[in-house]
Amino acid sequence: MRIDILTIFPGMFATLTESIVKRALDAGKVQIVTTDLREFAQNKHRSVDDAPYGGGPGMVMQPEPFFLAVEHLRQIDATRGRVILMSPRGTPFSQQKALELAREERLFFLCGHYEGIDERVKDALVDEEISLGDFILTGGEIPAMAITDAVVRLLPGVLPEASIADESFTDSLLEYPQYTRPAEFRGKAVPDILLSGNHEKIRRWRREQSLVRTLTTRPDLLRSAELNESERRMLTAVAARLSLDVLL
Numbered sequence: 001m002r003i004d005i006l007t008i009f010p011g012m013f014a015t016l017t018e019s020i021v022k023r024a025l026d027a028g029k030v031q032i033v034t035t036d037l038r039e040f041a042q043n044k045h046r047s048v049d050d051a052p053y054g055g056g057p058g059m060v061m062q063p064e065p066f067f068l069a070v071e072h073l074r075q076i077d078a079t080r081g082r083v084i085l086m087s088p089r090g091t092p093f094s095q096q097k098a099l100e101l102a103r104e105e106r107l108f109f110l111c112g113h114y115e116g117i118d119e120r121v122k123d124a125l126v127d128e129e130i131s132l133g134d135f136i137l138t139g140g141e142i143p144a145m146a147i148t149d150a151v152v153r154l155l156p157g158v159l160p161e162a163s164i165a166d167e168s169f170t171d172s173l174l175e176y177p178q179y180t181r182p183a184e185f186r187g188k189a190v191p192d193i194l195l196s197g198n199h200e201k202i203r204r205w206r207r208e209q210s211l212v213r214t215l216t217t218r219p220d221l222l223r224s225a226e227l228n229e230s231e232r233r234m235l236t237a238v239a240a241r242l243s244l245d246v247l248l
Helices: 010-017 020-025 063-076 094-100 118-123 141-152 161-165 197-219 219-226 229-241
Strands: 004-005 031-036 082-092 107-113 127-131
Touching: 004 010, 004 063, 004 141, 010 020, 010 031, 020 031, 020 141, 031 063, 031 197, 063 107, 063 118, 063 127, 082 094, 082 141, 094 141, 107 141, 197 219, 197 229
Parallel strands: 004 031, 004 107, 082 107, 082 127
Antiparallel strands: none
């Protein structure tokens, strides 16, 4: 996969050379290219923003640098790729979206700033808008980093498949509690069942913990989870005991 990130702050992406992403880069699983939009500014001050037509506060990012940058990058590598605009008005990002993007051959992330980007960029260049949530950040760089990390770790060969299969959101449930040595720490002991060596009982316990954690923290996820009748009864009983208003 090739990931192109268009930004006016390319230095922010130095963190993408650490941890799992670094492993993927070193293994040749992904190529991440950051492009400074100011290199495509058509004025002596290298500014990429201007006042909005119609008036209003702040500045708006101009369309030309985005168009020129994308066109230049497609001349270097003809793969069209999927163009994604980081935007608070976009579709909320999810693990399912990360899995979908991980199947792409190339991704472009456009990082906006100020009051936003000229609408013509969205109309002519952008395939979709993605948001990290219902809050506002200074710019699109941090969302682009987060999505890059979420996508790269899903690329084939970057992580063991078993690690990905057991994670939160993979089956619309939050992950079960995890423990490691020592078996007791400051008066808190690891649950006995995890020390039993009985793998079937451990599997069932983890499933139950995952279900209860999802019920109490993110009950909305249960609407898309595959539950058997026994699990529904168990969750209904837990919800009643905790006075949770959850429809299963």
